[in-house]
Amino acid sequence: MSDRSRYPGYDVLAKRETPSWDEPTRRAIDKRLHVSTAARFLTAAEWAGADALCRRILPQDEEGETVPLAALLDAKLFADHGDGFREADMPYMREAWRAGLAALEAEAKARYDGHSFAAISIDDQDSLIAMMQKGLLSAAHWPGLDAQRFFERRVLVDVPALYYGHPKAWSEIGFGGPASPRGYVRLEGDRRDPWEAAEAVSGQEEAARRLNQHVV
Amino acid sequence: MIVNAARRLNRAAGMIAGSVLIDSAMEHHRGYFHNKLMWTPIATSSLSIAASFHGHTDRRHGAHRVRDVIYALAGVTGIVGTAFHLYNVTKKVGGWSWQNLFYSAPIGAPAAMSLCGLMGFLAERVRDNEPGSKPTIAGVNAGRVVAALTGASLLGTTAEAGLLHFRGAFHNPAMALPVTMPPIAAGLLAVAAVGRARVPRPASRKWLAATAAMGVAGVAFHAYGVSRGMGGWRNWRQNAFAGPPLPAPPAFTGLALAGLAALALLAAYPDE
Numbered sequence: 001m002s003d004r005s006r007y008p009g010y011d012v013l014a015k016r017e018t019p020s021w022d023e024p025t026r027r028a029i030d031k032r033l034h035v036s037t038a039a040r041f042l043t044a045a046e047w048a049g050a051d052a053l054c055r056r057i058l059p060q061d062e063e064g065e066t067v068p069l070a071a072l073l074d075a076k077l078f079a080d081h082g083d084g085f086r087e088a089d090m091p092y093m094r095e096a097w098r099a100g101l102a103a104l105e106a107e108a109k110a111r112y113d114g115h116s117f118a119a120i121s122i123d124d125q126d127s128l129i130a131m132m133q134k135g136l137l138s139a140a141h142w143p144g145l146d147a148q149r150f151f152e153r154r155v156l157v158d159v160p161a162l163y164y165g166h167p168k169a170w171s172e173i174g175f176g177g178p179a180s181p182r183g184y185v186r187l188e189g190d191r192r193d194p195w196e197a198a199e200a201v202s203g204q205e206e207a208a209r210r211l212n213q214h215v216v
Numbered sequence: 217m218i219v220n221a222a223r224r225l226n227r228a229a230g231m232i233a234g235s236v237l238i239d240s241a242m243e244h245h246r247g248y249f250h251n252k253l254m255w256t257p258i259a260t261s262s263l264s265i266a267a268s269f270h271g272h273t274d275r276r277h278g279a280h281r282v283r284d285v286i287y288a289l290a291g292v293t294g295i296v297g298t299a300f301h302l303y304n305v306t307k308k309v310g311g312w313s314w315q316n317l318f319y320s321a322p323i324g325a326p327a328a329m330s331l332c333g334l335m336g337f338l339a340e341r342v343r344d345n346e347p348g349s350k351p352t353i354a355g356v357n358a359g360r361v362v363a364a365l366t367g368a369s370l371l372g373t374t375a376e377a378g379l380l381h382f383r384g385a386f387h388n389p390a391m392a393l394p395v396t397m398p399p400i401a402a403g404l405l406a407v408a409a410v411g412r413a414r415v416p417r418p419a420s421r422k423w424l425a426a427t428a429a430m431g432v433a434g435v436a437f438h439a440y441g442v443s444r445g446m447g448g449w450r451n452w453r454q455n456a457f458a459g460p461p462l463p464a465p466p467a468f469t470g471l472a473l474a475g476l477a478a479l480a481l482l483a484a485y486p487d488e
Contacts, residue, residue, distance in 0.1 A: 019451045181447035185246055185457045194453070 007174040009209035010197040012167050018216040020182040020195050029177065032166055035071045041078040041094070042070075042101075045116065049101045050074070052118040056125050057159045065168055072162040073097070090153055091145060097158075099143070100150040104128065106141040174199060217484050218342060218351050223272050224477035225339030225362070229287065230268025231470030232332040237261035238463035239325065246457045247321075253300065257329055260286075260293040264332050271339055277347050279340035287336030294330025301326055318383045324376025328467050331369045335474050338362050342481070350485045359481030360409045366474045367405035370398040370427075373467050384460070390437055393430055398468055401427045405475050413486035421479055428472035434465025 013029075015021055021029075039047045047070055054069035082093050090096055107128055108117040117125065131137050135148035142150075163169050170177055174197035176184075184193050192198060198211035240257035249255060267286040274280065301321040308316045317323065342358050345351040351358035377394040386392055404420040438460035442448075445455035456462065 019447055019453070022447070182451045182454050183446070183458070185454050186248070191248060191250075 005172065006199055007171065007197045007208065007212060008200050008205050010171055010174060010212040010215060012170040012175065012177045012197075014215055015177060015195065018182075018195065020176070020216075021178065022181050025178050025180050029167060032072070035068060035075045037068065037071050039074050042074045045105070046098065046101045047074065048118040049105050049116065050097075052125060053101070053104065053129070053155065054159050056122070056129055057155060058163045067163050067166040067168050069159060069162055072166070073158065076158065076162065087153060089146065090149060093154070096145060096150060096154050099145045100147075100154060103137070103141045103145065103147065103150075104132070107131075107137055110141070171197075218345050218347065218349075219275055219277060221351070221358075221477050221481045221484075222339045222343035223274075224480070225335050225342060225474055226268045226271030226283075228470045228474035228477065229332050229336035229339060230265055230272065231473060232328055232335060232467050233261045233264035233268060233290070235463050235466045235470065236325075236329050236332060237265060239328075239461055242457060242461070242463070243322075243325070251300075256293055257297060257326065260290050261329065261332070264290045264336065267336065271336075271343075277343060277345075279344040283336065284340050287333045287340065289333070290336065291330050291333030294326045294328070294333060297326025297329060298323060317379065322376065322380070324372065324379065325464075327372055327376070331372070331467070331471065334365060334369065335470065338365065338474070350487065351481065357413070357482070357485065357487040359413065359478050359483075359485060360487070362474065362481060363405045363409035363478035366471055366478055367402040367409065370402040370405070370468070370471050370475070373471060374398045374402070377464075377468075388437070388441075394434065394465065394468060397423075397427050397430055398471075401472060401475060405478065408479055408482055413482045413488055416483060417479055421476060424472045424475045424479070428469045428476070431466045431469030431472065434468065435462055438462045438465065 016026060016029075042050060050073055051070035054073065058067075058069065060066040077094050077097055080094060086092060091099065104117050108115060108120055108124075111128070112120045112124060117128070120128075128137075129151075132147045132151045135146075137147040139147075164173070167177065169175075176196055182195065184196070186193050195215055197215060198208040200208035236257060240254075240261065244254040244258070247254060263286045267280075267283040271280070271283055301323050304321040305316045305323065306312065308320050310316055338353065338358075338361070341353045342351050342362070345358070353361040374395055377398075381391040381395060384391060401420075401424050404417075404423055408417060408420060439462060441460040442452065442455045442462070445451065445459045447455065449455070
């Protein structure tokens with residue numbers, strides 16, 4: 001956790017063995033922490049493309065601990081737990097991602113001398129993503145899938161959800177994780193339960209850091 | 217007998233003060249003593265406990281000046297506290313609404329502090345009577361005064377329990393007890409206050425004793441309620457604060473004990 005954090009010294013995983021969490025909570029969170037790093041649904045090429053895309057959607061400080069977004073996406077697609085609904089103009093989750101990643105790959109190869117999406121520069125990746133967002137990509141590479149809709153309904157929904165479902169992101173934003181079994185007592189604004197992250201006031205980061213050493 | 221009746225009232229006041237001390241300490245800790253005035257009931261209820269214990273050990277006639285001051289302080293604290301809690305309700309979004317009555321600072325809680333002061337005040341007034349005389353308060357038979365005021369107090373405490381048990385949807389049938397037994401006890405005390413003095417009223421005494429026992433049993437029921445919260449007692453730091461208040465029910469015990477003291481006074485010093 002960098003010093004710029006608004007919750008200095010806070011690690012949501014310190015709550016693991018406290019009354020805040022019980023066995024089912026720990027099991028659910030452990031599953032996210034120990035996600036398979038070997039592809040189970042995506043091909044190696046799709047994985048590389050998804051990894052590059054995720055890094056541009058949610059850039060992370062590569063020096064520190066990162067959330068393995070490509071691995072989490074692969075696990076999500078492998079498990080195939082959908083949204084519970086499907087919009088009429090969108091394919092099912094698995095097909096949408098497979099088609100979207102293939103289309104991005106084809107766009108990159110067509111525009112950048114046959115280089116795959118993962119291999120082109122970050123600026124080129126960003127301009128491709130921007131064109132996808134604005135609906136400026138050629139329909140030829142997007143059979144059965146609208147590029148703009150793929151960006152809005154899958155990329156912008158799934159990637160942030162995977163990021164903010166991970167304990168590393170919880171520590172970053174001062175989220176306490178599942179309120180199960182222990183919820184909260186002091187529900188008014190700016191009142192803190194002892195098992196909540198302490199937010200730093202500018203200039204008083206040490207006070208918050210001390211509190212965050214004992215979030216139990 | 218006069219001193220013994222006064223001592224019983226001292227003990228009743230002490231019982232209520234103990235309930236207020238623990239309840240306000242827990243609830244105001246939950247509120248982080250956000251307003252420094254939230255320390256007030258901790259101080260006044262502690263003093264009231266000390267005064268009540270002193271009164272319990274004191275076998276002399278005559279009101280005690282320091283005890284009187286402390287009990288007066290408790291009475292005033294309760295009234296001011298009620299005003300503060302009312303203000304707390306009105307400044308919430310929505311103002312006067314069931315939501316805010318249920319979940320803001322409890323209106324009835326500070327009133328218990330006043331009831332403690334009232335019982336203490338009555339204790340000192342009873343004690344202030346000459347040995348061997350028929351005890352009176354402001355010229356009225358003391359037993360009648362204590363019975364009437366204790367009965368009214370029981371109704372007030374019932375209102376608070378009723379509000380919070382209604383919030384809890386009376387999900388456990390036992391939650392109906394503190395809204396049924398105390399009003400009946402209050403009715404019996406009202407009858408005693410205006411009725412004939414010489415009758416022994418064994419049924420009323422038994423009913424008041426049962427009400428006193430209910431206040432103690434309430435703690436056990438509330439402890440069970442805490443255990444039913446997710447995580448149970450292991451998660452006491454949430455459940456003991458967000459669940460049913462453990463120290464609240466003995467306020468009924470204190471008032472029922474005062475009611476018993478009133479009946480004893482009426483039986484010993486009939487005014488007919």
